[in-house]
Amino acid sequence: MTRGRFITFEGGEGCGKSTQVRRLAARLERAGVEAVLTREPGGTRLAELIRSLLKDEQDDPPCDRSELLLFLAARAQLVRNVIRPALDAGRWVLSDRFSDSTFAYQGYGRGLPIDFLRLANDFACDGLRPDRTILLDVPPETARERMRARERATSVAADRIERAGDGFHARLRAGFLEMAAREPERIVTIDASGTPGEVEARIASALGLDADVPSATEA
Ligand SMILES: Nc1ncnc2c1ncn2[C@@H]1O[C@H](COP(=O)(O)OP(=O)(O)OP(=O)(O)O)[C@@H](O)[C@H]1O
Ligand SMILES: [Mg+2]
Numbered sequence: 034m035t036r037g038r039f040i041t042f043e044g045g046e047g048c049g050k051s052t053q054v055r056r057l058a059a060r061l062e063r064a065g066v067e068a069v070l071t072r073e074p075g076g077t078r079l080a081e082l083i084r085s086l087l088k089d090e091q092d093d094p095p096c097d098r099s100e101l102l103l104f105l106a107a108r109a110q111l112v113r114n115v116i117r118p119a120l121d122a123g124r125w126v127l128s129d130r131f132s133d134s135t136f137a138y139q140g141y142g143r144g145l146p147i148d149f150l151r152l153a154n155d156f157a158c159d160g161l162r163p164d165r166t167i168l169l170d171v172p173p174e175t176a177r178e179r180m181r182a183r184e185r186a187t188s189v190a191a192d193r194i195e196r197a198g199d200g201f202h203a204r205l206r207a208g209f210l211e212m213a214a215r216e217p218e219r220i221v222t223i224d225a226s227g228t229p230g231e232v233e234a235r236i237a238s239a240l241g242l243d244a245d246v247p248s249a250t251e252a
Contacts, residue, residue: 037124039116039161040240041131044169045205047180048225049232053169054129056233060242061125069119073130074107077114083107097143101150104135105157112158131163133212133220141208142201167236168213169225173202 040057042050051072058068074084083103087095095103108131119126132154140147171179183189213220221239225232237243 035123037120037122037126039120039126039128039164041128041133041163041166042169043130043133043137043166043209043220044171044225045173045176045202045209047176047178047183048169048171049179049229050129050169052229053167053225053232053236054127056229057236057240058127060233060237064242066125068125068127069115071111071115071126071128073111073128073134074104076107076111080107080110083110097139097145100143101135101139101145101153104139105153108132108135108154109157109159112161117159117161128163131166132158133166133168133209136212137205137208141204141211163219165240166220167239168209168220168222169232170206170210170222171225173199173206175226176202 042054044050054070054072058070061068074087075081083106087100087103089095116126116128135154136147136150139145140150210222213222223232223235223239234243
């Protein structure tokens with residue numbers, strides 16, 4: 034059995050990751066490829082419990098180090114119980130965020146040492162790395178507008194990490210772009226401005242999926 038492909042989606046809040054993961058899954062399905070979708074943190078029962086702990090707004094929010102360890106605990110569970118078995122069974126896995134979010138948020142954002150993050154993350158993932166990473170890049174104003182539109186549409190307020198401030202979000206974006214420049218064979222930076230359909234087409238082209246898969250009819 035050939036191993037499936039492991040594709041991760043990265044970028045700051047509101048850049049369109051969840052939208053594009055769903056679109057790529059639908060595109061693959063039209064081509065007869067069934068993909069497993071996961072989101073981080075989460076994707077298993079324990080990892081979803083950890084997700085709710087990380088979003089906890091009470092008076093004892095996780096400090097930077099426990100935040101890191103909670104994210105890695107959730108990832109270890111997801112890799113072992115969901116991602117690795119799916120890849121071994123020859124299926125594709127699309128993950129809404131993965132290791133690069135840890136390097137961007139906890140490293141570039143919070144200032145934890147990157148070398149340690151890489152070691153600890155490799156331990157959590159048991160060495161698993163994505164085959165391809167789609168970095169969705171948008172100017173901060175566009176991300177802010179999309180987040181505002183989503184808050185209006187869903188009446189879900191911004192969470193602790195989303196409210197971290199402009200300086201934090203600027204460091205994140207710079208961090209993601211620096212990682213992409215360092216690993217161009219894995220991380221492909223996609224201009225995520227424009228309509229969802231336009232962004233989807235850019236992603237399909239970057240993954241070499243535009244020729245043989247019919248595109249969706251909606252924008
Ligand atoms: N290309 C686009 N143009 C306009 N709006 C978009 C586009 N892509 C996504 N949106 C909308 O912007 C909002 C944010 O998109 P989405 O939830 O996919 O982003 P995300 O990267 O998953 O965000 P988060 O990091 O918070 O999970 C949603 O309301 C979505 O419908
Ligand atoms: Mg999302």
